[in-house]
Amino acid sequence: MKKFAYLLLSCAALTTASSCSKEKEVAPTGPKEYQVEYKVTSNASVADYLSYDNESGGSTTLSNVALPATYSFKRTMKLGDHVGILASLPSGSPATSEITASISLDGKEVKKETGRGSSAQAVPVWVIGQ
Template identity: 70%
Template sequence: MKRLTYLLLSGFTLAFAVSCSKDDATPAGAREYQVEYRISSTTAPASDYISYDNESGGTTTMNNVPLPATYRFKRTMKQGDHVGLLASLDGGTATSEITASILLDGREVKKETGRGADAQAVPVYVIGQ
């Protein structure tokens, strides 16, 4: 009876451990990424407000930024960390638009376009997503 209990308990433990394993090919350890943000508009010469996650993980904010604008830096991140930005136009028209993109190591991972009088583009990317 002890042996049967031991086998059942071992089988349950093994099944539980296997079900909790990750199939994700993204390593959990930290590594350095080349982060690039691109902001552009075909309808406005400037963004009234830009805010982005910077190289230290903090936030950089700017007002009245001429477009197009690009920001590049290196940042060490691990799975679950994120990068994001917000770019907006204020007082435009219904046809106004602004586009913001996030690139990691030269590959575009997220892109959003906001449209309208108060257009906003807010892409966010989570490492391992």
């Protein structure tokens, strides 16, 4: 009888634990249009170099960009496609320099990175379905 009660309690505990678990977000299987937004901030006033995946899936490259900067567009992507940005400060910047770049999809921040130091750079990349 004790074994049966123990088994019953164990099953009840497992059922409760599994029903409380957080549901996993399901990635889209087909193409979906996303609102993509990149944000770049820094304690410096200018980024030496910016390169990001644009609305056509190609790259846009800029230099001597005033900060903070934001780039926003719509892009249709499918599972496995990616978006990314590289933002860097000029070489020889003060050791206390930092630059942060973030990626948001449909208003939700999905990736953020901060680089620090005299050659600071941030390179966040997000793969759809990640």
